[in-house]
Amino acid sequence: METAEIARRFLTFFEKNGHTVVPSANLIAEDPTLLLVNAGMVPFKPYFLGQRTPPYDRATSVQKCVRTIDIDEVGKTSRHASFFQMLGNFSFGDYFKESAIPFAWNLLTTPVDEGGFGLPPERLWVTVYLDDDEAETIWREQVGVPPERIQRFGMAENYWSMGVPGPCGPCSEIFWDRGPEYGAEGGPAADENRYIEVWNLVFMQYERGPGSGKDDFPILGELPSKNIDTGMGLERLATILQGVDNIYETDTLRAILNRAAELTGVNYGDSERSDVSLRVVADHMRTATMLVSDGVRPSNEKRGYVLRRILRRTIRNLRLLAGDDDLYLHDLTEAAIGAMADQYGELRTNADVIHGVIDAEEKNFADTLRAGTTLFNRAAERTKAAGGTEFSGSDAFQLHDTYGFPIDLTLEMAAEQGLTVDEATFRELMSQQRDTAKRDAAAKKLGNADISTYAQLLDTSGATEFLGYTDHEGEARILGLIVDGEAVPAARAGDRAEVVLDRTPFYAESGGQLADKGTLSVDGRGVIDIDDVQRPIAGLSVHRGTVRSGELVVDDHVHAAIDTDRRASVSRSHSATHLIHSALRNALGPSAGQAGSENQPGRLRFDFTAERALDTSELAEVEEEVNTVLSGDIPVRDFQTSLDDALAMGALAMFGEKYGDQVRVVEMSDYSRELCGGTHVAATGQLGVVKLLGESSVGSGVRRVEAAVGLDAFRRLSRESLLVSRLAEQLKAPREELPERIDTVLTRLRSAEKEVERLRAAQVLQAAEGLAAGARDHGDTRLVTHRAPDGTSGDDLRKLALDVRGRLGEDRPVAVAVAAVPQERPVIVVAVNKSAQAAGLKAGDLVGTAARTLGGGGGGKPDVAQGGGNDPTAIDAALRAVEQRISEAT
Structure with a gap:
């Protein structure tokens, strides 16, 4: 059974049993305490923590996850992977153990032709928490599992919590018996290599207090609402249903592994060393492809560093396999897209950009590898010159930390020069770095950001209605006031306050467009100057500002008015961004995808994926094309349609953005068509003029153009014209001859400087x-x-x-x-x-x-x-x- 079919059957089963199918969340976690989604329940954490009211009582999902804490074990074991998918079903105060346990058993054991997975019941074992008699009774009496195949474990194995005070509860796990050839009889307690965990059912029914470790915290009492959180690894289930020994031999990973073997001329099974490298390549290429598709870009910090590290480990293992420094990632990215696109169709849509980012990082690392090799050679020469035979552990750590050299690369290069490596010092420095990272993470680990105040307002009053596409001012009611993080009944002169309205003309910052500014006023009683508007949670606009005079009170009716001149200027910049995007794609091809933007009054920056810089003539052509289009005064039209229809008509979607079933499309004839929630001009002629200010690199495979728009562009051109006139006057040359005249002056100046230096x-x-x-x-x-x-x-x-x-x-x-x-x-x-x-x-x-x-x-x-x-x-x-x-x- 193919992986895509396993996912489809899982969702279909729970949908038939009253669950809402929730699409996988983006790998970029909304939770600020996480870099990436690392578990299937992460998107549902606000519901389990009581910060949000779930929109459904039951849910099911196949969630994309990335976990790199054990990245060095990837490829060496049969179970470690950096990317995996969690099949999960969830109950928010609806059903509990009495339903969750039969659901799991029935799906696993129902015959394939009846929609199940068809696992023989006699090869399934069950574990429960030590004193969870209720769960064991359900397994024995309701499901019919023989008592001898039910085992009890302690808190370390069968009790779940988030690691901080909050919800917790016992677990019950289902194990698959791989057979006597894999180990001893006796269930999970006897041999976890033979008996592998398939499904974990978490019964979230208690509240835990502070403490460290898995079993040294107090249980404070029962939760007011009991919840179910289950997780089953899709890849692990695929190994069972496809009859293979490990996740790397399942259909999706094996397709990438086979392509890597073909490219490098190595056969899978030739040696343990090459097999490990092939498995690393297969896992990491799938992970990198999924990360880039979800908007992650290589960098030296946070999630960007995760991606960079994964790609560099891939390149290193490819060099070990092939024995050369050829470029292989383009072909392997294609294999990864092909392997996963049946489940995630956006991979095909995003293919050009995914290739552009990964190809650029591979070329960039080739340069880094050369620089790091130079550093290694110098350090090795120092070691040998001093009569030493051991390469410094601190130098090995610097190679890892600064140049991304995996330790196995340093070990191999050292061996080639007859040196060993001080691995003990290297490991100690790595441990110190990890400890520092853990302390930093622990310092901010809150289980989730506290959004409960905002969530309560959203739940009680509903989403903020946005009026700003048509109105620049209007009447609204204050739903909530927040000062210093606390909900308050009133805000007074001098207070820095957050205001939540039922409706607003203010645009909240998103999609690269800066927020509106303006005022909220209550007749004769109070005024607050708004300088920022954000959406801390979807659907809720929060206006931030300082109370200028008087006071504002919850339930007050206010007059909301934005700064119209500022809005018009920002809108011109936003429309110019769309035009520049289209012009860049025309110049560089479809791989020039948007990688970020900022639209502010009269000025913009636009980041895009590209393998190289644009030369001066290309920039001039892009600028001319944009101004030619805007001079045609093309109407700017926006409309709502389904996501599928929008993509079918060629509308561009921005990486990392989350779109619902209905989307807003902004189009400028056939020249530009994008999914966009921002504000725009009515026709391109309102932009006046767009002046590109320059192009630069902002990261591996990502370039940036900046531009002035409208009056700001005119002022820029006016200043430049005045400067050119002054230069022409001082050099006594016509404007068109200035470049040659300046070159002549500079040549003379350089000659004079050299002569002065010679004389000195x-x-x-x-x-x-x-x-x-x-x-x-x-x-x-x-x-x-x-x-x-x-x-x-x-x-x-x-x-x-x-x-x-x-x-x-x-x-x-x-x-x-x-x-x-x-x-x-x-x-x-x-x-x-x-x-x-x-x-x-x-x-x-x-x-x-x-x-x-x-x-x-x-x-x-x-x-x-x-x-x-x-x-x-x-x-x-x-x-x-x-x-x-x-x-x-x-």
Whole structure:
């Protein structure tokens, strides 16, 4: 049975049993305490915590999840995966154990031709919590499981909580017997390799108090409403139903694994080492594809780092398999999309952008790998030069932390150079990093952000009606006031308050469009200046501002008015963003997908996926195309339609956005058509003019253009025109000849600078003969100290020191110290000859003495070294310190 069919059967079964089918949530968790959704119940946490009233009593879902805490075990075991899907059914105060247990058993054991999974009942075992007699009775008497196949476990195995005070309860788990060839008889208590967990039923019926660990917290009492939370791993069930040994051999992962084997010329089953690498590649490519499709982009922090780390581990394992540095991820991304698209059709829709992001990261890591290899080689050379055979653990950690080198890459490279690696120090530093991350996570782990105040308002009063598409002002009623996080009956002058209205013309920040500003006023009694509007939970607009005068009271009727000039300017920017998006896609192809935007008054930025930068001519073409379109004064139309119909007509959807069944489409003829909830102009001619201000990189595979719109663009062009006129006047050249004239001036200037530098260097070196003639004796050592003119570069100081040293020969120890202030900070160079080194004088030691006097540091080779500091007034003292050090040594 294919994975997609398993998911379909699961949802169909529970839908027939009164459950609402809830689509998988985006992998980017709404819960701010989580980077990514890591369990099937995460989207339902607000309901279990009582922060939101669920819109249904029963629900079922197939939830996408990513968990990387055991990422180093991926590929090595049969059960670890970074991406997995949780089949779940949930009850919110509706049914409890008496229904949840039979539901699970019936679905697992009902014959395939009757819609079930057809598992033989005699190969299923059950575990319950130690004192959960109720669950055991249901299993025995209602379901008919023999008592000898029911086992009891303690809190560590069969009790669930979120790890913080809140809901908790006993669990009952269903295990599958893989057969005697996999281990000993006796159920899960005897051998968990033979008996693998299939389904976990959580009976959420108690409230727990504070404590750490899985079993050292108090149970405070029963919850007012008992809930059901179950989870069954789709991939694990697929291994059973498809008759394979591990999740990597199921249909979806095996398709990617086979493609990786084909590309690298390695057969699955050849060796344990290559099998592990193939399994890592298959798992990680599926995970990366799903993450990118849900809007995650590679970066060096948070969820972006998760994606980057996964892709780099993939590349590393591909290089181990293939023995080359070819690029393979494009083909493997295609395999991952093909494997998962039957369940998640958006993968095909998003394919161009997914490829663009992953391809760019692969090329970027190739450059990073070269830089990291250089760092490794230097560290290895230092180790061998010092006679060592062990590569530093701290260097290995730096390679991992800075360059994303997996430790196995460092181990292999070290072995190639005859070195071992101080793994103990590396592991200790990794552990310290993980401990720090855990402490940071624990400090903010609240189970979920406290949205209960907002949720209560939404539940009691309903969603905020948005009037702003047609009205810029209107009457509304205050549903709630929040000051300092607490609901209050009134807000007074000077209070920083949040206001919830039943209806509003204010646009809440979303989709890249900044929020409206304006005022809320109560006739003759109070005014609040609104400077921000947000949606902390879907459907509820929260107006934030400072009470200017009087007071506002819950249930007051207010007049809401936005700043219309600001709204018009922001709307122009938003419409310009759509035009720029279309022009970029025309220039670069469909892979130029939107990766973020910000629309503010008169100015915008637009992020898009691209493998390379746009050159000046391409930017000019995009700008010309946008202005040509807007000059046609195309009407801007918006309408509501179904999501499927919108996508069918070619409307573009933004990654990471969540869309309902009904969506709003904004179109500008056939030139631009996007799903968008923002505000726009009535016709493109209202934009006036769009001026692109530049293009830059904001991350791997993501570029950014910025632009001015309307009056702001006109002002920008006016300033630039004035500047060009002044340049033309000063250079006495027509405007069209300015580039050539400026190039000529710059060429002359660079030539003059080089000549000045040559003369300055010659002047410095002219002093060499006199300095050598004036060398002073300190014992057997001949010493020269000299302060060169300010502005002398470090390179010229080095040349001077070496010239003087050469003139003094090798018959006696020689030390030369010269210093200057090139650019506000002092620099000193010390050179000694071989005789001086033999006598125990090292240039690096002498420079260190001088640099400390200058308030800095330095170093170099034994024969010549350079240092500097922060105190230009201490140069003479630094030279005397060198002289004193030599006197003491001789």
